Amino acid sequence: xxxxxVDLCVIPLGAGVSLGGYIAACERVLEDAGLSHExxxxxxxxxxxxxxxxxxxxxxxxxxxxxxxxxxxTTLKVGxxxxxxxxxxxxxASVHRHLGxx
Amino acid sequence: xxxxxVDLCVIPLGAGVSLGGYIAACERVLEDAGLSHExxxxxxxxxxxxxxxxxxxxxxxxxxxxxxxxxxxTTLKVGxxxxxxxxxxxxxASVHRHLGxx
Amino acid sequence: xxxxxVDLCVIPLGAGVSLGGYIAACERVLEDAGLSHExxxxxxxxxxxxxxxxxxxxxxxxxxxxxxxxxxxTTLKVGxxxxxxxxxxxxxASVHRHLGxx
Amino acid sequence: xxxxxVDLCVIPLGAGVSLGGYIAACERVLEDAGLSHExxxxxxxxxxxxxxxxxxxxxxxxxxxxxxxxxxxTTLKVGxxxxxxxxxxxxxASVHRHLGxx
Numbered sequence: 001x002x003x004x005x006v007d008l009c010v011i012p013l014g015a016g017v018s019l020g021g022y023i024a025a026c027e028r029v030l031e032d033a034g035l036s037h038e039x040x041x042x043x044x045x046x047x048x049x050x051x052x053x054x055x056x057x058x059x060x061x062x063x064x065x066x067x068x069x070x071x072x073x074t075t076l077k078v079g080x081x082x083x084x085x086x087x088x089x090x091x092x093a094s095v096h097r098h099l100g101x102x
Numbered sequence: 103x104x105x106x107x108v109d110l111c112v113i114p115l116g117a118g119v120s121l122g123g124y125i126a127a128c129e130r131v132l133e134d135a136g137l138s139h140e141x142x143x144x145x146x147x148x149x150x151x152x153x154x155x156x157x158x159x160x161x162x163x164x165x166x167x168x169x170x171x172x173x174x175x176t177t178l179k180v181g182x183x184x185x186x187x188x189x190x191x192x193x194x195a196s197v198h199r200h201l202g203x204x
Numbered sequence: 205x206x207x208x209x210v211d212l213c214v215i216p217l218g219a220g221v222s223l224g225g226y227i228a229a230c231e232r233v234l235e236d237a238g239l240s241h242e243x244x245x246x247x248x249x250x251x252x253x254x255x256x257x258x259x260x261x262x263x264x265x266x267x268x269x270x271x272x273x274x275x276x277x278t279t280l281k282v283g284x285x286x287x288x289x290x291x292x293x294x295x296x297a298s299v300h301r302h303l304g305x306x
Numbered sequence: 307x308x309x310x311x312v313d314l315c316v317i318p319l320g321a322g323v324s325l326g327g328y329i330a331a332c333e334r335v336l337e338d339a340g341l342s343h344e345x346x347x348x349x350x351x352x353x354x355x356x357x358x359x360x361x362x363x364x365x366x367x368x369x370x371x372x373x374x375x376x377x378x379x380t381t382l383k384v385g386x387x388x389x390x391x392x393x394x395x396x397x398x399a400s401v402h403r404h405l406g407x408x
Binding site: 104106116152153156159160163164167172173174175176177178179180181182183184185 | 363
């Protein structure tokens, strides 16, 4: 088992400029997979076990192709750490703590 | 003038594993620049004029170096469009509309 | 089966500023996995079956942690397409063709 | 002056699936700017002074829009360091040295 935090951004190509429907389909994939996830304007932050997270990313590609996009381009930021457990919320909280101390 | 939306993720290298203080310094740079910005667990979404946004990104590198990091690695997602004006909030709202129609 | 082309960039954190040894270890992981791969100054381009490629990416995280890095940050560009088969070499060749026509 | 190394990947949206012509146009922008650059299957590595590099990235967006793409999505990896001067070639050579010592 290896816990991972991911920022996923899926871009369908050859599918026009309105991508909201494709992104919504990916959100449903993450929801169905039971993964903790949070949409932001440039992607979706996800946390979970490595294999479950990447199975869901693969499923997103499959779903977006099935919706008609001939090409899918995805960017991922992927983080693992062995020193301690850190959730997505911890990451934001740490920055806010430092801002509060300013 | 060219409006741009950016997802910025600054990673100091050679500066240990606790990066919250560096990220907080970058948030202050964006605040001081008067740019619309919103922190998320894997970066910060920014919108503004191209030159103002990239001047702030450069300033983040300078500030993180000044804090002692010998090396800075940054990832950026950068979006421009000529068909219409779309804010960061519009992007999330579009996905939510599609999810609501499911 | 789903073929994928990936640009992988692994950044160990809390491991100093000299990252060449870690990257070399990741190259060996890709080599041992029998994946087609090509190092460039900012990452490694890989092509292969989705599951084999992502198993190797996971193995890279494990190996870099085992070498002593408490935190690993990776960026990935991931491409799939259903319209036709395109190798990494095809992508560069297509651009060169266009440049030759200039 | 701040030297920067960048991995640039420009994706036109709403412009079909054959992107080679757009990428070739970006290569010409980098060439005209006199920047050191090297195409790879998933982007182009560039090195130069910060302001010259990012002026060229902006020019790429303008050129791709002028060619008809209503939306441009770009990913960038950006590196600066104050400890020493490192070229793009040094980065690859460092990994190869480690592989030779294996």
